[in-house]
Amino acid sequence: MEPRYIRYCRRCVMPETKPDLKIDGDGICNACRSFESRKVVDWEKRKAEFKGILDRYRSNDNSNYDCMIPVSGGKDSTYQVVKLLELGYNPLCVTATTCQLSEIGRRNIENLKRLGVDYVEVTINPTVRAKVNRIGLREVGDISWPEHLTIFTIPPRIAVQFKIPLMIWGENSQNEYGGPAADAENSVLTRRWLEEFGGLLGLRVTDLLGQEGLSAKELIQFTYPTDDDLKRVGVTGIFMGYYFPWDGYQNALVAQAYGFETFPKAVEGSLVSYENIDNIQTGIHDYFKYLKFGFCRVTDLACLHLRRGRLTREQAIAIVKKRDGKFPWSYLGHPIQDVLKQIDIDLEEFIRICDRFTNKKIFKCDSRGNLLKDQNGNLSKINDDNID
Amino acid sequence: MPVVGIIEYGAGNLDSVARAVEYCGGKPIVTESPKDLKKVNHIILPGVGSFAVGMKNLRTRGYEEELHAQVKVKKLPFLGICLGMQFLAALGTESAKTPGLNWINGRVTRLIPSSPDEKVPHIGWNNVEPAKKSALLDGIEAGKDFYFVHSYHFVVNDQSDILSTTPYCGGFTSAVARENIFGVQFHPEKSQKAGFQILKSFLAL
Amino acid sequence: MLKLRIMPTMLYKDLTLVKGVGFDSWRRVGSLMQQIKVYNLREVDELIVVDISATKEGRTPDFRLVDDFADECFMPLTVGGGINKIDDIRLLLQVGADKVVINTAAVETPKLISESAQLFGSQCIVASIDFKKHNAERYEVYTHSGTKPTGRDPVELAREVEACGAGEILLTSIDRDGTFSGYDIEMTRRVVDNVKIPVIASGGAGNYQHMVDVIKNSGASAVAAASLFHFTESTPKEAKKALKKHGIAVR
Numbered sequence: 038m039e040p041r042y043i044r045y046c047r048r049c050v051m052p053e054t055k056p057d058l059k060i061d062g063d064g065i066c067n068a069c070r071s072f073e074s075r076k077v078v079d080w081e082k083r084k085a086e087f088k089g090i091l092d093r094y095r096s097n098d099n100s101n102y103d104c105m106i107p108v109s110g111g112k113d114s115t116y117q118v119v120k121l122l123e124l125g126y127n128p129l130c131v132t133a134t135t136c137q138l139s140e141i142g143r144r145n146i147e148n149l150k151r152l153g154v155d156y157v158e159v160t161i162n163p164t165v166r167a168k169v170n171r172i173g174l175r176e177v178g179d180i181s182w183p184e185h186l187t188i189f190t191i192p193p194r195i196a197v198q199f200k201i202p203l204m205i206w207g208e209n210s211q212n213e214y215g216g217p218a219a220d221a222e223n224s225v226l227t228r229r230w231l232e233e234f235g236g237l238l239g240l241r242v243t244d245l246l247g248q249e250g251l252s253a254k255e256l257i258q259f260t261y262p263t264d265d266d267l268k269r270v271g272v273t274g275i276f277m278g279y280y281f282p283w284d285g286y287q288n289a290l291v292a293q294a295y296g297f298e299t300f301p302k303a304v305e306g307s308l309v310s311y312e313n314i315d316n317i318q319t320g321i322h323d324y325f326k327y328l329k330f331g332f333c334r335v336t337d338l339a340c341l342h343l344r345r346g347r348l349t350r351e352q353a354i355a356i357v358k359k360r361d362g363k364f365p366w367s368y369l370g371h372p373i374q375d376v377l378k379q380i381d382i383d384l385e386e387f388i389r390i391c392d393r394f395t396n397k398k399i400f401k402c403d404s405r406g407n408l409l410k411d412q413n414g415n416l417s418k419i420n421d422d423n424i425d
Numbered sequence: 426m427p428v429v430g431i432i433e434y435g436a437g438n439l440d441s442v443a444r445a446v447e448y449c450g451g452k453p454i455v456t457e458s459p460k461d462l463k464k465v466n467h468i469i470l471p472g473v474g475s476f477a478v479g480m481k482n483l484r485t486r487g488y489e490e491e492l493h494a495q496v497k498v499k500k501l502p503f504l505g506i507c508l509g510m511q512f513l514a515a516l517g518t519e520s521a522k523t524p525g526l527n528w529i530n531g532r533v534t535r536l537i538p539s540s541p542d543e544k545v546p547h548i549g550w551n552n553v554e555p556a557k558k559s560a561l562l563d564g565i566e567a568g569k570d571f572y573f574v575h576s577y578h579f580v581v582n583d584q585s586d587i588l589s590t591t592p593y594c595g596g597f598t599s600a601v602a603r604e605n606i607f608g609v610q611f612h613p614e615k616s617q618k619a620g621f622q623i624l625k626s627f628l629a630l
Numbered sequence: 631m632l633k634l635r636i637m638p639t640m641l642y643k644d645l646t647l648v649k650g651v652g653f654d655s656w657r658r659v660g661s662l663m664q665q666i667k668v669y670n671l672r673e674v675d676e677l678i679v680v681d682i683s684a685t686k687e688g689r690t691p692d693f694r695l696v697d698d699f700a701d702e703c704f705m706p707l708t709v710g711g712g713i714n715k716i717d718d719i720r721l722l723l724q725v726g727a728d729k730v731v732i733n734t735a736a737v738e739t740p741k742l743i744s745e746s747a748q749l750f751g752s753q754c755i756v757a758s759i760d761f762k763k764h765n766a767e768r769y770e771v772y773t774h775s776g777t778k779p780t781g782r783d784p785v786e787l788a789r790e791v792e793a794c795g796a797g798e799i800l801l802t803s804i805d806r807d808g809t810f811s812g813y814d815i816e817m818t819r820r821v822v823d824n825v826k827i828p829v830i831a832s833g834g835a836g837n838y839q840h841m842v843d844v845i846k847n848s849g850a851s852a853v854a855a856a857s858l859f860h861f862t863e864s865t866p867k868e869a870k871k872a873l874k875k876h877g878i879a880v881r
Contacts, residue, residue, distance in 0.1 A: 041644060054645055056658045176671050177664045241865060244671055329661035330646075394663050397698070398645045406694045437723045437750065440700065448704070473723070474751040508751075520748075543632075544828045544851060546753040546797045550633040550675060550881045570633060570881045572706055574728065574753045576797070593632055615706045615728065617673045 042420045043331060043399055049340040050353045050422075054330045054399060064423075072344045080282060087280035091126055094203040102129040102155070104203040107192040109135065110146035112285065112311050113207040115292035117277055118152050121205065129201060133191035133258075134160040135316040136170055136184055137379060139369050141298055142315030148296040159191050165255045170318065171380040172248050174387075177240050178329065178394035180380070181322040183259070186242060190261045193272050197262045202271040208278035285312060285341070305368050308338040308356060318376050320368030327362035328395040331418055335361035358421050364414040388414070427451045427628045430465035434482040436508060437473040445614035449624040459491035467628060468492070468501055471614075472508030476517030476533060476577065479508050480525060489526065497528065500605045502630040510601065510608025511579050519577060529601055529608070531581035539595040546576040547593055553611065556587045559602050563626045569619045571611035573599075578610065605630070633881045634845060634873060635675040635852035636866045637708075637830060638859050640665055643683045649860050651808030653760070653776030659860050666699045674866045675881060676706040678731065678800070678854060680758075682775045684712025685734045693721050700726020708756055714739065719746050723754065731800055733758040734773040737780050737787065740794050747795025756830075757791035758800040759784050761817065769817055776804045784817060785824050792825045799825065800854065803833035808857045810836025812843065819848035830854050838864070838872035845878055 044053045046066035053060050059067045095103035103126040108114035110132065121128050132146065150156045166183060173182030192204055242259045245251050262272070277283065289311040293299065300310040306323050313319045313334070327333040339353040348356070366373055377387055392408060401409045401417045408416055429451045431439050443453040446469070454465060462468060470492075472479050483489060496503045505513055514525040516532040525533070536545045550570040555562050578597040581587055588600035588607070601608040607627065613620035640662065641648055647662040659665075662679075669677055679699065684691060691712045700707055709722050710731030719730050735742045736757045747755050760776050761769050761784040771782040788799055801821055803814035811834055818831045828851035831844045835855040844850055858864050870880040 043645070054658070056646075056660050058658065176667050178661065178667075179664075240668055240671075243865070243867075244668070248671075329664065393698075393702070394661065396645065396661065396663075397694070398692075437754075438726060438728065440697075440724070440726045441704075441728070444701065445704065473728075473754060475748065478749065538826070542849065544826055546827065547632065548753060548798060548828050549635050549851065551631065574706070574797075576752055612706075612728075615704070617704055 041398070042424050043418065045423050047423065048350070049343050050336055050350065050357055051340050052331050052336075054396070055332065056330070068340070069344060078282075083280040087275070087277075088124065090275055091124075091203070095126065099127070102199070102201050103127045104205050105129045105131055105192065105196055105199070105201045106205045107131050107133070107188065108149060109315055110142055110149050111313075111315060112289040112292040112297055115145070115149055115152070115295060115297045116288035117205060117207055118149055118154060119291060119295050120277070120281065122153060128154060128205065129195075129199060130154045130156045131192050131195045132156070132158045133184075133187040134158055136166060136181065137317045137376060139315055139317050139371070141300060141369070144298055145315065148298070152295060157195060159187075159195070159258060161187065161258055162255060165251070167380050168249050168251065169245065169259075171382060172245065173240070174321070174325075174380065174382070175390060176244075176248075178325045178390065179240075179322065180318050180325070180376075181316075182240055184316070184322075186259055191258055193262050193267065194258065194260075196272045197266045197270050200270050202273055204272070204274035206274055206276050206278075208276065208283055284345070300369060303360075306360070306363060306365060307334045308342075308360065314369060317368050317371045320365035321373070321376060324362065324365045324391070325394060328391055328416075331362075331396070331399045332357075333362055354422055362416065362418075366413070427467050428465045429453050429467040429469055429628070430462050431455050431469045431471065432462075432483075432488060432509075433457065434472075434479070434486055434488060436471070436479045436482060439471055441612075441614045442469060442471045442506065445621065445624055446628070449621050449628055451624075451628045459487045462488075462491050462495050465495075466501060467630070468495060468503045469506065469627075470503070470509035470512065471506045472512070473574075474508060476508065476511055476519045476525070477521060477523045480512060480517065480523050483512070492526065496606060502627065503606050504627050505606075505608035506614070507575060507610060507612060510610055511577060513601065513606065513608050514579050514581075517577075528606055529579075529581060529586050529603055530583060531579055531586075533577050533579050536576060536578050536594040536597065543594055545594070546574065548574045550616075551591050551593055551599075551611075553589045553591055553599050555589050557585070557602070559588055559607075560630060561588065561600075561602060561607050561623060561626050564622050565619060571599075571609075571613070571616040571619060573611045575610060579608070631879050632851075633675075633879050635830075636841070636869050636873075636880070637676045637678050637852055637854045638669050638674055638866060639678040639680070639832065639854045639856040641680050641682050641856065642711075643681075648682075649808060649857055651857075653804045653807055655808075663699060663702065665860075666702050669866075670703055670705065672866060674705060676708060676852075677703060678708045678710070680709070680731065681711025685714075686774050686777070690714075691718055691722060693725050696722060696727060697725040710756070710758060714742065716742070716746055716749065719750060719754075723750060729754050729756050729798070731756040731758045732796075733760065734778075736791050736796070737771065737773050737782060740790060743791055743794040743796050747797070752795050752797035752827075755796050756798040756800050757788075757796035758802065759787055759791075759821075760802045760804050761814075762804045763814065763817070772804060785820050788821045788825050788829075792827050796827065798828045798830060798851075800830045800832055801850075802854075806834030807832075809834055810857060812836060812840040813848075813853070815844050815847045818844055818850050822849040828852065838869050841869060842873060842876045842878065845873070846876070 047064035048069045106128045108130045169183040174180040300314050323333045342348045343353045429446050433455050446453040495501045511533045512525045513529045514531045514533045515527040517523045552568040586601050588602040591599035599610045613623040647659045648656040650656040706728045708729040709727035714735045771780045813831045813834045822829045830852040831850040832854035835858045841853045
């Protein structure tokens with residue numbers, strides 16, 4: 038069988054194996070094209086639009102909050118809270134507690150509260166959570182599956198229960214889109230909208246019923262509100278990333294000025310010290326993206342900074358080769374055992390699960406078709422840059 | 426742990442059967458020669474394909490004698506799956522008349538549709554109705570669906586050998602049982618929970 | 631009684647799982663293994679997995695890949711893509727496929743169907759017919775993943791493959807594929823009426839009603855769907871519930 042090589046964008050370093058990525062006839066990917074064709078934005082106008090929407094939804098007599106911000110305590114949500122308070126609004130902050138909160142993550146949550154907001158933390162039963170992490174890892178190769186789901190279910194549930202219609206998200210992947218609340222008809226979020234946008238396809242919460250004894254009563258927070266409830270309260274949302282200049286690094290600078298704490302050095306499997314520092318399971322989550330698609334966080338960040346002129350392509354290739362997709366022996370200084378123990382899987386089984394989800398077509402294998410690993414268990418891609 | 430000999434005679438996919446046996450708590454051994462049957466305590470004869478070609482392969486590899494010794498004399502529990510069940514018959518009538526193992530009297534003939542809606546091959550999930558009590562069907566409710574994929578069926582002479590029937594093409598025998606010898610026309614290794622239940626019951630014999 | 635089957639279909643091209651519209655504009659959808667595991671968890675009736683670039687690139691099937699994902703499937707698995715000789719079929723069955731699906735070879739070397747049916751049994755051989763509708767009178771079969779017109783009529787080809795010994799027909803409307811606009815009920819019915827082997831309707835499912843419609847109006851024995859399950863919140867289980875409500879026997 039002819040070997041087929043991985044193609045990379047000629048401008049950034051994204052491989053073609055990324056879902057929904059298209060490399061055009063000139064070898065440039067659609068994300069780079071999108072970036073290059075970003076229009077010059079009138080930020081004053083966008084800010085005015087933003088305020089217009091918020092003013093439409095705010096509580097007129099201060100008996101309720103003006104809006105709700107789903108937060109994590111990270112750089113982006115800290116920035117969002119700073120901004121909303123600056124503009125004079127009264128948001129309710131809602132956190133769906135992450136899988137295994139790190140010490141620095143806890144400190145950043147407390148810092149966020151001290152900025153001056155009412156705060157609701159919704160924590161899933163830790164035993165159930167650990168079970169769902171395990172099922173997610175084994176069945177779909179995604180340990181953070183419960184995280185992805187509850188980020189989308191818990192805020193709207195709170196929105197319904199507290200009768201706060203407007204949710205303020207941060208960035209959105211469809212850059213040119215303000216969000217459903219910006220539509221003239223004020224479209225309400227239905228489950229369908231969120232499933233398409235949230236990319237929650239694949240495992241569904243109904244698939245969990247019966248797995249390892251899980252029943253509906255343990256999965257209440259995993260359930261999205263009904264379309265009727267959403268309509269009744271008029272739950273909708275907008276993306277701040279559309280109305281304000283949005284850049285992860287920039288957000289981190291602002292957040293740090295307001296007390297946000299970063300990790301003392303670049304996080305394992307990453308390029309930077311200021312993001313994804315709240316959940317010690319993230320290392321494993323990122324690693325599986327690498328196994329399935331041949332790239333993960335370092336590639337994502339390198340492309341981001343490269344497009345903004347902070348890295349050359351040569352530097353990016355070298356950095357990706359050095360740091361991307363290494364076996365997650367530790368994350369935020371926590372050894373992998375801290376996670377494996379929590380979810381009750383031993384290292385041997387973990388490695389078996391890793392191999393199962395690895396797309397063997399994109400990694401080097403021996404003549405018998407077994408993956409080639411170095412002494413630290415790291416894989417090598419069949420090619421790290423274009424062959425020509 | 427029950428050691429299960431799965432007979433390899435060039436008749437298709439054994440992997441699924443082996444994995445299913447493992448999943449159900451057995452130790453599968455795919456045989457490389459008839460001698461391997463001496464080391465096991467259960468025997469599974471899987472099979473897809475042609476009766477004539479299958480029986481020929483079974484015979485030329487020398488399995489007929491060893492099977493007789495282990496199953497008919499030593500009375501090890503035996504499970505024939507799909508073609509493996511059909512081999513139990515006296516005669517197969519597929520391309521030419523071919524003698525089977527003749528452990529259960531009867532012949533294998535083609536399914537005949539009883540209405541224009543019925544297609545042959547019979548492919549898909551269909552219900553299995555028990556005709557008599559048996560340890561193999563422990564825990565299986567009547568009418569449970571199993572996966573079938575075949576064009577021929579086993580017509581048994583002695584009604585008491587019929588373990589279950591399935592309503593298709595006028596009704597056919599979907600499982601047989603006589604003492605330690607069992608045959609199922611459906612594929613337990615492909616029938617998910619219900620199939621695993623059957624395998625577990627077989628391993629418990 | 632024999633239940634109607636719902637068969638999620640997965641296509642892989644080059645290095646990943648893909649889905650297209652009209653056999654074009656292929657979108658990378660994600661991890662093949664992950665999707666297989668999800669369907670396995672859901673205990674679907676059967677799974678179809680096809681390598682759509684094999685024949686075009688003149689490659690044989692990737693047996694190692696099939697071996698890997700067959701290990702994760704405890705349900706009937708039909709595999710296709712690039713099959714053009716007996717050994718391909720033998721090896722696929724050996725590594726874990728229950729049935730194989732033959733498309734281009736069904737038109738170019740029909741002898742393959744008759745030989746393999748004799749060796750392995752008709753029930754393992756699924757003939758895949760992809761067609762485009764030019765107008766109400768003219769339908770045409772295409773091979774090579776929908777890129778090469780053959781001048782053949784789908785009904786005529788269906789009868790030929792049945793005579794050669796195919797056990798099942800997978801009938802796919804290229805025009806409707808990925809469009810969510812419903813199956814081609816007319817052609818499905820014509821094929822069903824002209825053969826005695828089971829026919830699987832494929833191409834165009836957009837909602838459960840489409841499945842009900844094609845079953846009730848064409849007599850198809852099974853329905854296949856891909857985009858419906860990849861891109862919407864529909865699941866095979868919910869599809870069965872909907873079918874049951876309309877009196878269709880499902881598992």
